[in-house]
Amino acid sequence: MFKKVLIAEDHETINYSIQKTLEELEIPHDSRNYVYYCDDAIKRLKKALAEGKPYELLITDLSFEDDIPGQQITTGQELIATARAIQPDLKILIFSIENRASVAQSLFKELKIDAFVPKARRDAQDLKLAVETVYNGKKHVSVNLKKDLEQQHHEFNEFDIEVVSLLSQGVLQKDVPIYLQQKNIKPSGLSSVEKRLSIIKTKLNIFSNEQLIAYCKDKKII
Amino acid sequence: MFKKVLIAEDHETINYSIQKTLEELEIPHDSRNYVYYCDDAIKRLKKALAEGKPYELLITDLSFEDDIPGQQITTGQELIATARAIQPDLKILIFSIENRASVAQSLFKELKIDAFVPKARRDAQDLKLAVETVYNGKKHVSVNLKKDLEQQHHEFNEFDIEVVSLLSQGVLQKDVPIYLQQKNIKPSGLSSVEKRLSIIKTKLNIFSNEQLIAYCKDKKII
């Protein structure tokens, strides 16, 4: 079993629970470290690597409260990306309230994570199994993930997100080009914005900008 | 200290954590009961009351997975309302991921809860203190709640929510009256819809329907 594990999770109670689960896996207490801030996690990873005793597994949440200003890293996604840059062979397990298969899938693809366990019923067993599976060199995709089987799908690119985001902030569609130019985003014509929105809505079977914003909020695209 | 406590929380790991916290409060193990479904909570409450040994405190989450169909009650809000109907003197503590003061406040007002503890950093201590405070007959409002201090505010009534909800579902503004009539909602004219939306947007300093939908999604109004 793993000899050195780092847990990044800002919720104290959940931290307790992970401890308890790891105890059951007989990972000794002094080989586990718990941090409440992403920045601390990175410090630990660097230090351990420098000392020649790198961590083997990182268990992390996705969202962290930013209750103390001035933190470099404030999300699990950034933490994972940074951790991977420092130590490419590190195994990474996400333990999060997020439970949609589509979201998990994109994390496997984009961040090359090794396991995704949603906080849910029976999540302790789930977590235990996940750690074991990852230890055996395999990926673990939890069975508790909700498969949102929308046949229609659209992959939002940077441009799409920018436009939708501007709309959600109250920028009128006709004024979007102005903001796009300010940000030096390549197609900035109003026609391009209109066409793109039209394509997205058609693909997703969406009838209005309002519904599109609701969709993007639900999917955490914005 | 409390002699009989019921915990309704579908996340196994968090259930563990609450156990640990209650242990520290020296609430004996055999006087605590843990359930994973709202319906089970109600059954327990009724049974205990019938046996003349009613629960004194209910600790519950707000959101529950509906992984098993056919449950009567699926949210913490419903659970609390039902519990209060059965046993008015029951103390109720919400332990939830929700951390906005405005949301907590409305729960105190509408459901007459006794304590609200958000899952956050130091939530174990927070929970402990909350239980003690409630035991002493007082209300506990966690310090960890985020005060969303928007000077502008608008109280969304049933009509507002219906309209915004329809828009978010892709109904064109001009067609909203049709749906309102179908639901026998009182003002159904297009002008009324327009006027109401205009008032809301002015109050909230919002410039477009898109931004309004984003706002409502963020505030969990829809």
Added chain:
DNA sequence: TAGCTCTTTACGGTTTCCCGTAAAATGATG
């Protein structure tokens, strides 16, 4: 550079939204 394709932008007509005004309906009061 000519020729081709693909992307981006410009333009115009139709629909929808927005907002002010006024008429109609509703309701309370004496």
Added chain:
DNA sequence: CATCATTTTACGGGAAACCGTAAAGAGCTA
């Protein structure tokens, strides 16, 4: 029932969104 106040609806003009078409531009190949 008459009067007044409030709510709801109707209407109309200007702004914005929508959508198709076509022109302009960018990139590639020969």
